[in-house]
Amino acid sequence: MQVLLRRAIQRTLAFPCGTLRISAALMDTERQRAGKPRRRQRSSGARAAAAAPVAPASLGLRPTIPQFQQQANMSSTTKESLTEATFASFELSAATLRGITEVMGYTNCTKVQAETLPATLRGLDVVCKAKTGTGKTLAFLIPGIERMLEAPAGRGKIAMLVISPTRELAAQIAEEAKQLTKHQNLAVQVMFGGTNMNRDITDLQRRVPDVLVATPGRLLDHLQNTGTLPPMLSNLRMLVLDEADRLLDMGFRQEIEKLVRMLPPKNGRQNMLFSATYPSNIRELAGIALRPEYQVVDTVGEEDTHAAETVQQQYIVTSMEDQNAHLLAVIRQHMSEDPSFKIMAFFVTARVTQFYCELFQAMGIPVLEMHSRKSQAQRTKAADQFRASKGGCIMFSSDVSARGVDYPDVSLVVQLGLPMEKAQYVHRLGRTARAGKSGKGLIILGDYESNFLNSLSDLPITAAPSPSPQVFAGAQEAVEAGLAAVAYASKAQAYRTWLGFYKGFCKMCKWDSTRLIQAANQYAVTLGCGAQPPPIEKRTVGKMGLKGQCLPAILLML
Structure with a gap:
């Protein structure tokens, strides 16, 4: 297998700059995925239930789990975050309060709501770090509605824009x-990919919405290709980036930056960003979208720091073509050593996660699949199954899918590929060694990623034995057989998202655009794509910022 891989890689590297195949005949699938990414958000019941964050310590509110009427339809996560703070304690309009209490059935806030509303109701920009299922939706809808009631955007203008990563969300x-807004004369419209754009335009013209909720791909399509929407956003009062970590995880950074620049200046509106984590790329996004004096509200904390100091940690640095075999060897060994094994493995993107799930299934090792494309x-089914398992269970996950989730008795955490930063590495590692239990962590890096280990110099991490x-x-033999059984479409999707992910880490890997493309095409070989990499739509190459940077390397598929 390794000989074949190396020969194929050598054929790929024979081109001066690699061969990045660009195709305009992919049925615009990247665009459709941008507008209609697979569901990765909580159910409406869970989000609605989230309508009660734990009251802020700054208000002197004591976290509690009172027996309120709204608990009946709430998730366990939301119930745990309920506080004694009530919505009635805030100066909300009578109509908004009726919507919360009478229509939605909520009386008490959750921690997210109670800690953000004091700032957002005063018109401040906020970055909120909060777990999934804790009431984030109402935390931004309430101040948005109140702001437009106090200062209407004007006739024919949209007051509030919410950008969401998936159409379900x-x-x-x-x-x-x-x-x-049931008791208010306000209109709400939602736009996402996979539907007729003319229908969107008809709805906009029938009545301009006060609140517009949209996915990045569809919103950008309207702003760039139709003249209907831009004038309606000229007096925008509030911008919300919901699930910002998911937006970046799904490859929407370029779209988000374009969208923000196409909107009116940020100083003229209120801005809010919600994310489960707060790594450097989220801070960079906040700097682009929010006013400089924004506040950070952290309802999560550094809960995994202790684990990073106590978990037995090891690393493997290897060539790209050997990573798959190392991953399989590590998991097999742990399964044989611990009959009650419970393994979590993290990968760099959702599509890469999907590929490895299919590969391991093909090799006869069942795994649970957890990522934003499910x-x-x-x-929910996979999470419940993994949580309830007493052992003999494996879950493969993209990082975004496991944030803020507590799975008991995880015996091994594996990370394949580059974490975005040390904080993400630590967060993933924190899935094991919880509640006084022991656990192990292993990270597998390509030789081009080895510089990341410098950021872990203060942690007790050592090289794993070969x-x-x-x-x-x-x-190696098992991987070769498994690759032959994985669908080419899954390999192609993994290749494209891998390229998009590592485009943001060229400095870490010491790559220029040419070397990035070579590495991506080498990666395609390890996926079983052969020497010729999968084609990439021209539009997608542009979004990655690679258009025109390596033209000799690009084969246009028109």
């Missing part, structure tokens, strides 16, 4: 907005 936000129902030649050869 966008639809849920819109539904909650309709419930909240529906909410599928993710597997025996017999064990590694067996893993």
Whole structure:
């Protein structure tokens, strides 16, 4: 297998700059995915339930789990975050308060709501770090509605724009907005990919919405290709980036930056950003979208720091073509050593996660699949199954899908590929060694990613022992057979998102655009794509910022 891989890689590297195949005949699938990414948000019940964050310590409110009427339809996460703070304690309009209490059935805030509303109701920009299912939707809808009531955007103008990563989440936000505004003469509209754009335009012209909820791809399509929407956003009062970490995880950074620049200046509106984590790329996005004096509200904290100091940690640095075999060898070894194994493995993107799930299934190792391209129902089922398992269970996840989730008795955490930063590495590692239990962590890096280990110099991490030649050869053979059974479409999707992800880490890997493309095409070989990499739509190459940077390397598929 390794000989074949190396030969194929050598054929790919024979081109001066690699071969980045650009195709305009991919049925605009990247655009459709941008508008209609697979569901990765909580159910409307969970989001609505989230309508009660734990009261802020700054207000002297004591976290509690009171027995309120709204608890009946709440998730366990939301119930745990309820506080004694009531919505009635805030100076809300009578109509908004009726929507919250009478229509939605909420009386008490959750921590997210109670800690953000004091700032957002005063018109301040906020970055909120909060777990999934804790009431983030109402936390931004309430101040948005109150702001437009106090200072209307004007006739024919949209007052509030919410950008959401997936169409399911966008639809849920819109539904909650309709419930909240039931006693007010306000209109709500949602737009996402996979639907007719002319229908969007007709709805906009029938009545300009006060609140517009949209996915990045569809919103950008309207702003760039139709003249209907831009004038309606000229007096925008509030911009919300919901699930910002998911937006970046799904590859929307370029779109978000374009969208923000196409909107009126940020100093003329209120801005809010919600994310489960607050790594450097989220801080950079906040700097682009929010006013400089924004406040950071952290309802999560550094809960995994202690784990990073106590978990037995090891690393493997290897060539790109050997990573798959190392991953299989590590998991096989842990399964044999611990009959009650419970393994979590993290990957750099959702599509890469999907590929490895299919590969391991093909190799006869069942895994649970957890990432943003799965529906909410599928993710909930997988999470419940993994949580309830007493052992003998494996979950593969993109990082964004496991934030803020507590799975008991995880015995091993594996990370394949470059974490965005040390904080993400630590967060993932914190899935094990919880509640006084022991656990292990292993990160597998390509030789081009080894500089990341410098950021872990203060942690007790050591090199993992190499597997025996017999064990590694067996893993290589199993990987070769498994790759042959994985659908080409899954390989192609993994290749494209890998390229998009590592475009943001060229400095870390010491790559220029030419070397990035070579590495991506080498990666395609390890996925089983052969020497010729999958084609990429010209539009997508532009979004990655690679257009025109390596033209000799690009084969246009027109």
